[in-house]
Amino acid sequence: TQKSLVLNTGFVNEQFNEVIQELLLTEHAWIHEKGEVTPIVPKTSSLEYKTSLNDKLINFTVEFDYAFNEVNTIR
Numbered sequence: 727t728q729k730s731l732v733l734n735t736g737f738v739n740e741q742f743n744e745v746i747q748e749l750l751l752t753e754h755a756w757i758h759e760k761g762e763v764t765p766i767v768p769k770t771s772s773l774e775y776k777t778s779l780n781d782k783l784i785n786f787t788v789e790f791d792y793a794f795n796e797v798n799t800i801r
Contacts, residue, residue: 728791730769731757735786743775746786755790765793 735742749755750768757766769789776784 730791732789737783766790767793
């Protein structure tokens, strides 16, 4: 089974458009959780650029898959 997670940035300014775009394009990403570093892969494939003029408060939501299956089978 493939395990995934959804992360929100909280309210940020529009300069984060580029940061989130780079995160979606990365091949190597990790998350720190429960004292461990775990590899993740961005599942979200597109980004809508947001501006404070149009969107007021800017919050990005990005979905990730863990880079491994939850149950590993050995044959």
